[in-house]
Amino acid sequence: MDFPLVRPIEAAVTLSVIWIGLGLIGLAFMRKPRLITGVVFPAGALVSLLLAATGLWAIGAPASAAILPAGLPELPFHVRVDALSGFFLLLLGGVSFGISLFASGYFRDTKGTALALLTLQYHVFLASMGFVLIADDAYLFMITWESMALSSYFLVTTEHHDEQNRKAGFIYLLVAHIGALGILLCFGVLDAGNGDYTFDALRRANLSGSWATVAFVLAFFGFGAKAGILPLHVWLPEAHPAAPSPVSALMSGIMIKTAIYGMVRVIYDLIGEIRWEWGLTVLLFGAATSLFGVLFALMQHDLKRLLAYHSVENIGIILIGIGLSMVFIGSGHPAAGVLGLIAGLYHTLNHAVFKGLLFLGAGAILKSTGLRNLNEMGGLIRYLPHTAVYFLVGALAISALPPLNGFVSEWLTFQASLQAPLLQSSVVRSLVPIVAAVLALSGALTGMCFVKVYGIAFLGQHRHEFAVRPREASRWERAGMLWLTLACFTLGLFPVFMLGQLNTVSIALTGAGLGWEPMASGWLWLVPTTSVQASYSPVVVLLVIAAVFGLTFVVVRNVYHGRLRRADPWDCGFPEQTSRMQDTADAFGQPIRFIFALVFRIRREIPRADDPHPVFRQSVEDRHWYGLYFPIARFTEFLSGHIGKVQQGRISVYLLYSFLTLIALLVFAQ
Amino acid sequence: MNVASGIVFQVLQSVLVVLIAPLMLGWVNQCRAWLQNKSGAGIWQPYKVLNKLFHKDAVLAHNASPLFRATPYILFGCMWLAVGIVPVLATSLPFAPAADVIALVGLFALARVFVSLAGMDVGTSFGTLGARREMMIGFLAEPAMLMTLFTASLISHSTSLPTIVETLGQRDLVIYPSLAFAAVAFLMVLLAENPRIPIHKPSTHHELTMIHQAMIHE
Numbered sequence: 004m005d006f007p008l009v010r011p012i013e014a015a016v017t018l019s020v021i022w023i024g025l026g027l028i029g030l031a032f033m034r035k036p037r038l039i040t041g042v043v044f045p046a047g048a049l050v051s052l053l054l055a056a057t058g059l060w061a062i063g064a065p066a067s068a069a070i071l072p073a074g075l076p077e078l079p080f081h082v083r084v085d086a087l088s089g090f091f092l093l094l095l096g097g098v099s100f101g102i103s104l105f106a107s108g109y110f111r112d113t114k115g116t117a118l119a120l121l122t123l124q125y126h127v128f129l130a131s132m133g134f135v136l137i138a139d140d141a142y143l144f145m146i147t148w149e150s151m152a153l154s155s156y157f158l159v160t161t162e163h164h165d166e167q168n169r170k171a172g173f174i175y176l177l178v179a180h181i182g183a184l185g186i187l188l189c190f191g192v193l194d195a196g197n198g199d200y201t202f203d204a205l206r207r208a209n210l211s212g213s214w215a216t217v218a219f220v221l222a223f224f225g226f227g228a229k230a231g232i233l234p235l236h237v238w239l240p241e242a243h244p245a246a247p248s249p250v251s252a253l254m255s256g257i258m259i260k261t262a263i264y265g266m267v268r269v270i271y272d273l274i275g276e277i278r279w280e281w282g283l284t285v286l287l288f289g290a291a292t293s294l295f296g297v298l299f300a301l302m303q304h305d306l307k308r309l310l311a312y313h314s315v316e317n318i319g320i321i322l323i324g325i326g327l328s329m330v331f332i333g334s335g336h337p338a339a340g341v342l343g344l345i346a347g348l349y350h351t352l353n354h355a356v357f358k359g360l361l362f363l364g365a366g367a368i369l370k371s372t373g374l375r376n377l378n379e380m381g382g383l384i385r386y387l388p389h390t391a392v393y394f395l396v397g398a399l400a401i402s403a404l405p406p407l408n409g410f411v412s413e414w415l416t417f418q419a420s421l422q423a424p425l426l427q428s429s430v431v432r433s434l435v436p437i438v439a440a441v442l443a444l445s446g447a448l449t450g451m452c453f454v455k456v457y458g459i460a461f462l463g464q465h466r467h468e469f470a471v472r473p474r475e476a477s478r479w480e481r482a483g484m485l486w487l488t489l490a491c492f493t494l495g496l497f498p499v500f501m502l503g504q505l506n507t508v509s510i511a512l513t514g515a516g517l518g519w520e521p522m523a524s525g526w527l528w529l530v531p532t533t534s535v536q537a538s539y540s541p542v543v544v545l546l547v548i549a550a551v552f553g554l555t556f557v558v559v560r561n562v563y564h565g566r567l568r569r570a571d572p573w574d575c576g577f578p579e580q581t582s583r584m585q586d587t588a589d590a591f592g593q594p595i596r597f598i599f600a601l602v603f604r605i606r607r608e609i610p611r612a613d614d615p616h617p618v619f620r621q622s623v624e625d626r627h628w629y630g631l632y633f634p635i636a637r638f639t640e641f642l643s644g645h646i647g648k649v650q651q652g653r654i655s656v657y658l659l660y661s662f663l664t665l666i667a668l669l670v671f672a673q
Numbered sequence: 674m675n676v677a678s679g680i681v682f683q684v685l686q687s688v689l690v691v692l693i694a695p696l697m698l699g700w701v702n703q704c705r706a707w708l709q710n711k712s713g714a715g716i717w718q719p720y721k722v723l724n725k726l727f728h729k730d731a732v733l734a735h736n737a738s739p740l741f742r743a744t745p746y747i748l749f750g751c752m753w754l755a756v757g758i759v760p761v762l763a764t765s766l767p768f769a770p771a772a773d774v775i776a777l778v779g780l781f782a783l784a785r786v787f788v789s790l791a792g793m794d795v796g797t798s799f800g801t802l803g804a805r806r807e808m809m810i811g812f813l814a815e816p817a818m819l820m821t822l823f824t825a826s827l828i829s830h831s832t833s834l835p836t837i838v839e840t841l842g843q844r845d846l847v848i849y850p851s852l853a854f855a856a857v858a859f860l861m862v863l864l865a866e867n868p869r870i871p872i873h874k875p876s877t878h879h880e881l882t883m884i885h886q887a888m889i890h891e
Contacts (some may be wrong), residue, residue, distance in 0.1 A: 279869075382796065384738050395740075404783040405776055417775050422824055436823060443816035450782055450815075451808040454789045458804060462738065463796030534770065537832045543771035544780070547757065550749035555746050559727070570736040572795045586801035594809040 162467025
């Protein structure tokens with residue numbers, strides 16, 4: 004498809020600038036909150052949809068670049084859209100469409116300056132993410148990366164009256180800046196001393212062996228801080244619950260994916276020559292992150308914190324796919340490497356969709372009931388039936404159950420790991436199945452966690468007496484969740500289309516594709532390598548289950564009788580049944596606490612036997628705070644305390660410093 | 674094999690396995706009775722029980738949700754699809770390319786998730802207890818089963834069940850040590866999932882020791 008005057012790059016830049024414009028409009032109409040939620044947010048949603056279409060167009064179109072008239076006199080901004088950027092623009096646009104629709108309904112009751120500022124920050128956040136994806140030189144990339152971090156910081160600390168949120172914002176900004184430092188140094192290394200920081204120049208610069216590894220380490224560290232890889236993940240479970248729910252959905256669904264974009268861009272495109280040792284590092288970090296994330300998620304009783312830990316887990320799964328890809332490409336097997344890359348990128352899209360859906364569901368629950376603690380929810384399926392259905396789809400999708408989308412990307416990752424016999428190094432060949440086992444374990448644990456979440460939140464009896472009956476989410480909110488639910492089904496039932504798009508992306512990025520058979524099998528069968536080796540048809544799975552469902556239903560109703568009657572719950576004949584007799588969220592996680600006790604830092608306070616008011620306290624904390632962050636903080640304070648002695652406060656001492664510096668310069672700067 | 678014989682075998686396998694499954698249960702219970710020096714109820718007992726239950730009313734708790742009503746049918750659908758793709762009678766079944774070993778494990782997981790959710794639906798203590806324990810067995814047994822099937826996949830370079838069966842069936846009797854380990858692991862998973870001693874005693878009537886029975890109390 005070719006429009007003579009417009010290329011994908013012009014469309015992408017225009018749409019991102021329109022977002023900034025919408026934010027400013029929102030600020031201007033501070034006194035008209037109805038206008039903001041009725042017009043500005045839906046307009047933003049429309050821009051998202053157009054951006055998604057642009058991204059899809061850009062995947063198939065040749066790369067288009069432009070130079071923007073903004074920037075410094077000698078350093079203008081370069082922008083470029085190629086297949087990889089197009090894919091991530093599709094992700095950004097598609098998911099933010101649903102989230103902006105939801106936000107139109109969610110922010111309906113916020114008034115005044117808060118809403119206007121929120122609108123500005125929200126749309127600037129979206130625009131910066133758009134620009135990050137199309138930036139073609141290091142200068143624009145760092146500017147937009149920083150504006151993404153800053154605008155999201157202000158969004159996270161929207162409710163800054165609560166000290167917890169301020170602390171969360173602080174740690175978020177701190178880790179974001181540490182990561183940005185890593186990325187900046189990485190660009191410096193990639194430049195190889197040329198002074199020209201456009202991505203074209205960075206691509207052409209030839210790095211010697213060890214400098215390439217330094218660049219990889221810096222990129223992995225820097226982008227990993229934003230993505231939430233172990234041990235730089237500590238900001239995720241603090242920042243995502245603190246932000247308003249649509250913002251959490253944006254951050255968890257899209258922002259951490261821009262880090263994956265950055266990693267793929269730097270490693271596959273700018274560095275170019277991939278080593279299998281790098282892939283092994285990525286693989287092992289990914290496996291550890293995914294297992295760690297899900298174990299901690301099972302311990303949480305705050306719904307949004309739990310979802311944040313699941314984001315950590317899924318980033319680990321994405322890295323497993325990308326790590327496999329790097330190992331195979333580095334060992335000289337591009338076809339298997341492409342499969343791993345496609346699996347990782349597909350999971351990126353899938354996670355954005357179902358994590359966005361889950362956070363929106365959590366937001367709907369929070370708005371209707373005011374509850375965030377799972378231990379207080381229960382039986383919400385009766386009050387929020389639509390939200391319950393959408394949340395169920397999101398929960399089944401994230402648990403990687405057929406025929407939804409989470410299963411497709413995990414299936415592709417497993418298929419990639421089964422190419423392990425191609426490798427020569429026996430160490431790597433035996434590590435890959437171990438990583439596959441860790442992936443299977445975290446998938447199974449995710450299933451358990453979402454049985455816990457859905458069962459305790461929506462099913463069972465009410466654990467909280469509501470003064471006012473909770474009302475179902477408004478139409479805008481339901482529309483946003485419905486869009487993401489339909490996306491889950493489409494990506495799960497018709498994966499071959501997206502596989503084709505990702506094939507184009509990987510050909511553009513690495514030069515190798517999947518081969519003829521995957522594309523020739525038609526829309527019904529997903530065949531990653533050859534049909535003898537593996538094939539999967541989600542439509543057939545769904546149709547068979549639905550057919551058996553219908554058939555059995557009809558047979559039981561007509562051949563036997565169809566009588567149904569309601570009675571009290573059996574509960575083994577016990578007469579009393581209060582809501583306290585059900586499991587709480589912490590109770591459901593007890594087997595995990597028992598089996599995986601060494602992973603957590605558990606502190607228990609057990610009352611004495613003769614205590615008249617016994618209280619049992621238990622806290623489960625992350626060891627990284629105590630092992631890594633607090634020691635570093637204490638050391639920094641110690642160091643700054645000693646360096647602070649330089650500031651004596653007397654002018655005579657400062658004059659002495661200037662004098663000594665002058666002498667030193669005169670002596671040494673000959 | 675041509676398409677017609679494939680379809681015939683598919684239909685035959687699907688219907689036959691579903692009909693014979695209660696017979697297997699009856700046989701296991703009969704053996705257990707004989708080992709305990711009792712006379713047992715006969716191998717046709719499960720059929721009689723099923724017949725009796727189908728003639729009864731369906732009783733639901735007052736607060737059971739639509740999910741509770743739908744779960745038995747979804748479960749049956751998943752298991753029926755699993756029956757359709759595992760090569761029992763033949764390997765050229767038309768449904769077999771729809772799901773490979775990973776999808777098979779995924780189908781079992783789907784069934785387990787739905788039955789656990791149904792257990793938590795009415796909000797009784799035993800339902801949630803059973804659901805919790807069922808998921809605990811599940812998250813340990815499911816990756817184990819996947820890994821044993823992977824062992825077979827790595828050897829036959831395929832995850833498609835017909836291909837694995839044909840490849841391993843046509844090779845010479847070479848002993849793969851990995852397959853021996855995998856067989857032992859699969860036996861343990863079999864004991865855990867079914868459930869049998871030493872993981873669980875299916876004939877227990879102490880509710881606090883139940884796993885699956887507590888969950889399906891309602």
